[in-house]
Amino acid sequence: MLVTEPLVIDINRHIEWEERKPSFKQLLDTPDLKLVMIRMRREHAVAWHRSSVAITVFVHQGEIDFGVRDSGEEQVYRLSQGMSITLPAGLDHQLAALQDSVVLVYKTPNPEKPCQFTNRTQEVSAMIQQNGGCMGHVGGAKTQASYCAAIQQLFNEHPPLRQQMEQLVQKAQQLAESADEQAAAAIQQLVGWEGHFRRELEIHSEKEEQGLFPLLGRHIGTETGPIAVMEYEHSEAKRMLAEFERQAGQPEGPWTPERLQAVTAPLVRGCQILFEHFLKEENVLFPMAETILSQQEKEELLRIVEAKR
Template sequence: MDIGPGCGMMGFAEASGPLCAGLERLKREHPPLLKQMEELADSARGFAGDAGSGGWKEALRSLEEQVRSFTAELDLHSKREEDVLFPMMAKYIGRETGPIAVMEYEHEQAKARLSEFLSEVEKFDESAGADAARRIAGEVETAVQILTDHFMKEENVLFPMAERILSDAEKEELLERVQAI
């Protein structure tokens, strides 16, 4: 799903400003996730120099551990958005098209890439070699790119939009429900 002018996200000019506590909490979860994503991308790209030495086998297993740890953190963040924020916003802007549909699609795409990587690693035959390992590590790089762009859209469009459309009572409910997850 391409996000460009006229696709429901970029068509909104959102003013940046202070966010309510619930939205701020979601936004504060991004930097640690982004740091992990940087490390994942570095690890995924690290296969290039290890083809002859066999170090790629260890690198693949290490990347698998990193992805499992990251996925656990990402799942909590996604759950807070998918179970709380998105439904609250959908009452005002709908869910079938527009920003919420885009956000949910990007969640699905990133999770699918990470899941595909883990699935491929589980059934990976080391005799396939370093090139095959690099290919499946590419799934991680793609997921990182999707999520990097996704976080930017949340911070610059979705969160400011939520700040504008949610009532004070809904903002309090958002914080309570986000903290409960």
């Protein structure tokens, strides 16, 4: 299947920045889901307003101040990339961009609390920052109504995979400091760790590619939108891991710091893609699936997920 580029690239291609005011784009409009993107330059603001339905606001890129007004009292939340907030219907709110920002808004089940704030991001390590500033989320429970068993299992598989990715990136950084006589053995050790991680990742990915994605795709389509983005990122991450294995298997030449950096770069990039991918699933795709999938579809998904343990 031909898959479109990831959402952030698609946004940049099709929606130009409005210099004087925020821009709005409806990415999905189906009977089951409406997904709206707001793109804001630094210092742009969206004035006080309210939604007739409960919504989740997810910061895909940048940083905003999100104001909420309830019973005459105002509360401001500082939301950066990977953070989200869920509001009940009828609650006044506003947005102000502190830097160029992309925000996704979608309908969600009415929250248990008047306002639920979820910090979905923290810096993984200084080493990851040095390789592209990837922001990851390490552990932590999502503030939300309970997921069905299948989605909860997919959600629970993310933290141990994240931990392995952090370790892979850390080891890749340390390799650049290895002496040549140590590097060959260290590379092979890293290949072994990466292989173990890739096998566990493949099991997790198959549950989504053969279960979650097609089931959710019945409602929102698969050729464009969130499912196409998720499938593209799966394939890109796997391609990066395969490229690392290919380069690490080349025996020619000394293991200089420059060569070690070039060989490990695809591994680091693959992990960065997956850190961001997990955030999108946890903040957009999983809540979306919980809302949209029927009970029968959730049971079907559970059978698929449990069959691949």
